[in-house]
Amino acid sequence: VSDPSTYRLTVSYRGGAYAGWQRQANALAVQEVLEGALEELIGQPVRTVGAGRTDSGVHARGQVASLKLHRTWPTDALLHGTNTHLPEDVRVMAAATAPRGFDARKHAVAKEYRYRFLRGSVLSPLDAPTAVSLPLPVDLDALQRAASRILGRHDFSAFASSGGSHRSPYRRIFEAEWRDDGEELSFRVVGDGFLRGMVRALVGTLLEVGRGRRSEAGLSRLLEGRPREEAGPTAPARGLVLQRVWYPPELW
Amino acid sequence: VSDPSTYRLTVSYRGGAYAGWQRQANALAVQEVLEGALEELIGQPVRTVGAGRTDSGVHARGQVASLKLHRTWPTDALLHGTNTHLPEDVRVMAAATAPRGFDARKHAVAKEYRYRFLRGSVLSPLDAPTAVSLPLPVDLDALQRAASRILGRHDFSAFASSGGSHRSPYRRIFEAEWRDDGEELSFRVVGDGFLRGMVRALVGTLLEVGRGRRSEAGLSRLLEGRPREEAGPTAPARGLVLQRVWYPPELW
16 A cells, blocks of 8 residues: 555666765765755655665666655656756656555565676767677677576675675575677676675676686686685676666555 | 778767767867867878768767878777777777778768657656657557658658758658667668758658658658648757668778
8 A cells, every 4th residue: 555655766877977876975876866856846855765776887777766755746746846856867767656664675675787798899989878898709608607507595795895784695696697689798687686796796707707717617616605806807887777676566 | 992091980979969970160060079089190180071961969870981091000090099089979980991082971872860769758867868758659550651651762852951051852762660669669761861850850750640640641742842841840869870871882
């Protein structure tokens, strides 16, 4: 049952100008920009909770933010009104009421990320804001087998950037697959959560397997709680998009 | 036979910051930026000829520019060297030698443009630089039939913006089709040339047919040399991309 003063917003942004989603002291975050726009619309401070933090420079199509207002707002007015106060690189894509107590972070059951490479040594300016060039050949079958090795529940410590604040390094990966259409090579991963920097470290490490520089068995060993330096490099932030967040049906 | 001092560059750009391809007195054009980068690399002024002018704000993936240098340059050095002097929204994607006398504009036999709409009232910031939102429903069959009516050679005066400098208003359209994948609706058109603003006026007018506001017979009448005001509106520049330019095989 929706509570008339509890809302969820679906938020899309280009991350290039932001220090990630999470509000922080010394750098501009998407959350701060969104809360500023909401305050301009509503006339008083608004606090939001985002489903995923997203690192500096990472994009989102389907970030979800929950908030509580002191009175009821028509969702269409909330959507379009907030957008009039947002910069062009942040947009509320949808607004809806949610059940009382809905928390976009705590109640999320899965998140989907996508990472996009384009083949060739020069990246078109039309693709550059949201993709990374892949000048070297990769073995797609090896990439795909490597992706299937990360499925299930593992200790992903080897893929966690320093500075994260996770209580447990265990996460469960539900889906992981590469898609190749010739010009574009992309990676899609769905999991119950991700450590800081984890998707990009996975992408960097899987690519090493795809280039024959790391064995598949070596990848599997990394899933048993190894130090970060044993895994591969962190792929650049601008290729990564938080695509979607899932909630239990009774909350969405 | 290639001439060692005649070159062709394939150029991609986001058009948002530029007054089109063609160098002009009072506004920054892509050609001026490219020629500036070439001059920094080569050490002397370089003049280029572009295949298509592209209007202000229109993007390119496959613009072609021809140029002549006073001495031979390795094409890889020309490609990467020019890119180091270009802003991030303009990139040389490929460089090659060309036959003596090759002229990117005069020798072009066909050009392909694509126009991209995304359904919904809010456009994601990830798509906004290169697409336009389409909030209203359209009849895809009607759009497709309308597209097939523009095939062949016609007097496209009704689709030419003022300020163009064409000698003849006749152009031949080889291919014209809409593609619909649910979220994205796009239009692809290949012709032997396009009058100023013509692709965007075609898109705006075809959409009127797709929304039932203009008859297919009415569209056909526009192809007989009618005034601009009888056709539909000009679709926004940022949805349009010059995708590719074709040349006779002996020149490419």
